[in-house]
Structure formats: C-alpha cells, structure tokens
Amino acid sequence: MSQLMLNGVRIDDTFAEAFGMVATAIIITAPTARWAEQAAVTMTGFATSVIACGCEAGIDSTVPATESPDGRPGIKVLLFSISLGELQKQLQNRIGQCVLTCPGTACYAGIAGGSMLKLGSTLRYFGDGWQISKRIAGTRYWRIPVMEGEFLCEASTGSTTDAVGGGNLLLMGQTRRTALAAAETAVKAMTQVAGVILPFPGGIVRSGSKVGSRYQGLIASTNDAYCPTLKGLPHSALDQDVGSVFEIVIDGLTSEAVHQAMQVGLRAAAALGPEAGPVRISAGNYGGKLGRFHYQLKELLA
Amino acid sequence: MSALTFSLKAAPARRLDLSPLTPDRLRDLKQKEILGLALETEAEPLLVDDVFEVKGGDAAEIRFEGGSARFDLIGHAMSSGSIQVFGDVGYLAGRHLRGGHIAVNGDAGALLGSQMAGGRITLSGNAGASVGGPLSGELSGMSGGLILIGGKAGERAGERMRRGMIVVSGPSGDYAGTGMIAGTLVLLGKTGHLPGYLMRRGTIVLGRGAQSLSPSFADCGPHELAFAALLGSRLVELEVKTGKLFKSPLRRYAGDLAALGKGEILLG
Numbered sequence: 081m082s083q084l085m086l087n088g089v090r091i092d093d094t095f096a097e098a099f100g101m102v103a104t105a106i107i108i109t110a111p112t113a114r115w116a117e118q119a120a121v122t123m124t125g126f127a128t129s130v131i132a133c134g135c136e137a138g139i140d141s142t143v144p145a146t147e148s149p150d151g152r153p154g155i156k157v158l159l160f161s162i163s164l165g166e167l168q169k170q171l172q173n174r175i176g177q178c179v180l181t182c183p184g185t186a187c188y189a190g191i192a193g194g195s196m197l198k199l200g201s202t203l204r205y206f207g208d209g210w211q212i213s214k215r216i217a218g219t220r221y222w223r224i225p226v227m228e229g230e231f232l233c234e235a236s237t238g239s240t241t242d243a244v245g246g247g248n249l250l251l252m253g254q255t256r257r258t259a260l261a262a263a264e265t266a267v268k269a270m271t272q273v274a275g276v277i278l279p280f281p282g283g284i285v286r287s288g289s290k291v292g293s294r295y296q297g298l299i300a301s302t303n304d305a306y307c308p309t310l311k312g313l314p315h316s317a318l319d320q321d322v323g324s325v326f327e328i329v330i331d332g333l334t335s336e337a338v339h340q341a342m343q344v345g346l347r348a349a350a351a352l353g354p355e356a357g358p359v360r361i362s363a364g365n366y367g368g369k370l371g372r373f374h375y376q377l378k379e380l381l382a
Numbered sequence: 383m384s385a386l387t388f389s390l391k392a393a394p395a396r397r398l399d400l401s402p403l404t405p406d407r408l409r410d411l412k413q414k415e416i417l418g419l420a421l422e423t424e425a426e427p428l429l430v431d432d433v434f435e436v437k438g439g440d441a442a443e444i445r446f447e448g449g450s451a452r453f454d455l456i457g458h459a460m461s462s463g464s465i466q467v468f469g470d471v472g473y474l475a476g477r478h479l480r481g482g483h484i485a486v487n488g489d490a491g492a493l494l495g496s497q498m499a500g501g502r503i504t505l506s507g508n509a510g511a512s513v514g515g516p517l518s519g520e521l522s523g524m525s526g527g528l529i530l531i532g533g534k535a536g537e538r539a540g541e542r543m544r545r546g547m548i549v550v551s552g553p554s555g556d557y558a559g560t561g562m563i564a565g566t567l568v569l570l571g572k573t574g575h576l577p578g579y580l581m582r583r584g585t586i587v588l589g590r591g592a593q594s595l596s597p598s599f600a601d602c603g604p605h606e607l608a609f610a611a612l613l614g615s616r617l618v619e620l621e622v623k624t625g626k627l628f629k630s631p632l633r634r635y636a637g638d639l640a641a642l643g644k645g646e647i648l649l650g
Contacts, residue, residue: 109608111606149612149615150608150611150612150615151611151615152608152611186608209644210644212583212585212644212646213564214566214585214609214613215545215546216547216566216612216613216616217616217619221609221612223607223609229605229606229607230605230607230608230609232607232608232609232612
C-alpha cells in the first residue's frame with residue numbers, strides 16, 4: 081500500500097468505509113452537572129456497537145445551564161441505530177431505566193425534524209394515572225411523579241436518516257503506551273467536534289473486528305491482520321515497528337461531522353510524531369462495496 | 383403596505399358586533415366594500431362607514447384607532463394576521479380565536495378569548511369576568527392559545543379551560559379556574575376566594591396567594607420542579623415580570639378533590 085507522510089508518521093493511502101444510520105439526540109439536565117453526566121454515562125453504557133447492543137450511543141457535548149431548556153446544567157446524548165424501530169426501542173428502554181431513575185434529571189429533545197420518536201409519551205405510563213401533560217410554547221412535556229419528586233420529560237424528539245456510523249481510524253504505535261497516547265490525543269481532539277460520538281470505551285477500541293469468522297454463527301471476529309502478536313505471519317498488515325494498534329470508531333449526525341472529526345483526530349495524533357505517538361495511521365474498509373460513505377485519508381491531510 | 387385602519391368617528395351609541403372586521407373576512411374586499419359592511423347592533427344594523435373612517439389597505443394587519451366598551455366580538459374566529467386596538471373593547475373579544483394576535487391597549491369586557499383555540503391575545507388593561515370561558519350551556523372554555531393580561535382579571539378567569547395558558551399580572555377575582563379541565567392559569571397578583579373550585583386537571587400558579595383556598599385541596603408541600611423553571615423561562619420570554627416566583631420551591635396543592643382531583647395549585 082502506498083503511503084503518505086505527516087510529521088514523520090506514515091499515513092496509508094486508504095479510506096474508512098462507513099454506513100448510513102438513523103440517529104436521534106436528547107438533552108439530559110439535572111440540578112448539578114455531576115448527575116446529568118451520570119445519567120448520560122449510564123444511558124450510553126453498553127452501546128458500543130449495533131452488532132450486539134442495539135444502538136451506538138455517546139455524549140456529544142455538555143450544555144451549559146445558560147443554554148439548557150430549564151436553566152440547569154445538561155448533557156447532549158446521541159444515539160445511532162440501523163432502523164427507526166430499533167432506535168425507538170433503545171431510546172425508550174435506556175431513558176426509562178437510566179435517566180428516569182437518576183436523581184434530579186429531566187429529559188428534552190436534542191434534535192428537531194425527521195420522524196418523531198417518543199420520549200415522555202410512552203414513559204408517562206409509569207405515572208400510573210398521576211402523570212400531567214403540559215404544553216409550553218407549542219411543545220408537549222410530561223410530568224411524572226416519582227419518589228424523589230417529579231420527572232419532567234419532553235413528549236418526543238426528532239431524528240435524522242442522514243447519520244453516518246463506522247467512520248474509523250487505526251492508530252499504530254511502536255508500543256502500547258505510544259499507540260494509546262496517539263489514540264487518547266485523537267479522542268481529545270475529536271470530542272470537540274459537534275454532532276459526533278466515539279461509542280467505544282473512552283472513545284477507543286482495542287479489539288477491532290473483521291466481518292465473519294471461521295466459526296459458524298459468529299458475524300465478527302478479531303481483526304487478525306492488525307494483531308501485533310501475529311505480525312510475523314504472512315497475512316499480517318503490520319510492519320515490524322508496530323507493537324500495538326488502537327481503533328477509533330466515529331458516528332456522526334452528518335457525513336461532514338464524521339469527516340471533520342476524522343481530520344482533527346488524525347492531525348492531532350500525527351502531531352505527536354512517531355516517537356511519542358503513532359508510527360503509522362490507517363483506516364478500515366470492506367473494499368468499498370458495503371458502505372456508501374468513504375473517507376480518504378489523503379483528503380483528510382489536505 | 384400600511385395597516386388597514388379603522389378610526390372611530392364618535393363614541394358608539396349602541397353595542398357593536400365587530401366580528402366581520404377580521405383579517406380573514408376582509409382579505410379580499412376593496413375599501414368601498416368594507417365601508418358598506420353591516421355591523422349588527424342591539425337594534426337595526428349600522429354600516430362600517432357610519433362608525434369608522436377607514437384608511438390603508440393590508441387587511442392582514444388591522445388597527446382600531448379608538449375603542450369602546452361597546453366593541454363586541456373583536457377578532458371573532460380569526461385564524462391569522464393581527465388586530466391592534468388603541469382603546470377598550472367590549473364582550474367576547476377574541477371569541478373562537480384560532481390564530482394570529484389580538485393586542486388591546488385598554489380594558490376588555492367579560493369573556494375575553496372565550497373558547498379560543500389558538501393564537502394570542504395581549505391586553506394591557508383589565509379584563510372582565512370569565513376570561514377564556516364558555517357561554518352558558520357550553521361545556522368547555524378556552525382550548526388553546528395564550529392570553530396575557532397586564533392588569534386585573536374579573537371573577538372566574540380560565541373557567542372550564544381545557545388547554546392553553548392565561549397569565550394575569552394583576553389581581554384576579556373569585557373562583558379563578560373554576561371547573562378547569564386542563565391548561566395553565568398563572569395569576570401573579572392576589573387572587574380572590576376559592577381558586578380552582580371543582581377543577582379536574584390543570585395547573586393554577588398563584589404568585590401572591592388567594593383570599594381563601596378550598597379545603598378540598600390537599601397540601602402536598604413545597605417542591606422544586608423542573609417544570610416550574612421551564613414555565614418561568616417561558617414567561618420571561620413573553621416579557622412577563624414574575625420576580626422570584628419560579629426561582630424558589632412552589633407549594634403544591636392537589637385538587638379539587640371534590641371533582642377528579644388531578645389538578646394543582648402551585649403557590650409561590
């Protein structure tokens with residue numbers, strides 16, 4: 081594979097292949113930022129990959145009290161899935177189990193337009209007849225009495241079918257320490273981009289997968305071509321100076337947001353140089369036939 | 383294009399039904415046709431020309447220069463556009479309003495916004511009895527929209543209200559929100575006796591308390607409600623002065639337990 085160079089870091093002349101997804105957004109507020117964040121973290125737990133979690137979810141940004149709907153600190157959460165039906169199911173379950181239950185929280189729509197997904201209009205039944213509907217400035221809210229006080233939830237939120245899931249970067253370092261430094265630096269830069277989430281733990285995947293397996297019934301298995309303990313074998317894609325590889329997966333509300341996140345992530349990681357950060361950066365694809373979004377790394381360098 | 387302006391020639395000697403003078407009904411009429419429109423009174427009809435001088439042309443924006451407590455049914459059933467009245471209006475202003483904005487720089491008679499379903503009424507002065515309410519025999523009052531009253535409201539404000547919001551900045555009379563079905567009634571000034579009498583659902587916010595509360599309301603204690611913050615910020619957007627009302631816990635009274643009992647009075 082031909083390679084480009086950036087700050088002494090080898091950049092593969094390849095592309096990340098990503099897929100169209102449906103997505104929604106909500107804003108969670110609470111009396112303190114700590115509890116808004118707790119609800120968001122709980123709600124987005126076990127939401128790393130649609131393969132087994134039903135959705136991919138993460139924190140997009142913090143919402144300052146001055147900009148939140150009820151004047152309290154908030155967090156904006158994004159959820160991505162493969163169909164509106166699945167997205168609705170995940171949204172309902174996660175808000176019901178993780179936000180409704182969390183001290184002090186309230187929940188609002190985080191995206192306008194598209195097909196409307198139910199928030200409070202299904203959770204209201206938890207109120208067992210004591211729920212109260214309120215329409216303020218044309219927006220319907222549900223007030224549900226709970227043991228702590230009252231849970232306030234907007235009736236519905238919007239969605240988009242323009243979302244993209246599966247943008248990615250592969251960051252290869254000489255050691256686990258330098259590869260992780262590269263990944264952490266990239267994550268820090270990418271999380272500044274609005275409208276994207278990095279759904280894996282801390283934004284980083286240490287066990288990237290390939291499609292299929294030699295075992296029946298497994299739809300994904302370890303990406304052995306990028307496993308450093310197998311790098312001496314003929315099918316390995318790794319060079320001798322690569323000791324560890326991390327992947328960053330990016331989901332975005334728009335293709336532009338994914339492009340921007342990949343660009344700032346790649347540049348931030350490469351800025352560390354090959355000694356402190358990555359020796360090589362690549363991206364994962366399936367030959368370009370499965371996903372309709374392709375992000376060429378050389379275009380990210382432009 | 384300038385607003386279509388109706389200037390009052392002289393104080394009317396009779397009550398006037400001004401329901402024909404709305405943006406919806408004047409949209410396609412020429413000035414001459416407007417001058418020839420009949421206005422019902424309690425005796426024989428008058429023509430617009432008998433009562434008003436008419437100037438300008440854009441019927442989407444109507445101005446009444448000068449008002450009267452005999453101006454009834456202003457903006458009746460209008461669905462869009464605006465009506466501004468520089469003076470008082472009589473009974474049933476904004477009755478069956480569906481959209482648009484009626485702004486009155488003066489006082490209004492009884493049944494302001496009666497059975498309105500949408501749109502907005504802004505009143506700088508005082509309103510008569512039964513703001514948003516139903517006429518005799520009608521089962522429900524206002525079913526949507528917003529009424530902002532800068533002054534006082536008479537008795538039974540928000541009577542049998544079903545949806546929407548009424549905000550009264552000054553004092554309100556007895557039986558505010560009587561028979562409320564749902565909706566939000568914000569009474570920032572001192573309120574008379576028995577607010578929420580026989581209310582089923584809905585919210586009444588009392589900024590300065592009431593002369594008496596019905597014993598059929600259950601005291602549920604003070605609460606910090608996210609909903610109150612949301613309502614408070616909406617009122618700030620509407621340029622309503624609420625002071626510190628929504629910044630501290632509100633005492634919740636559930637009731638009226640003599641009716642369905644799923645309504646509430648929130649006391650600041």
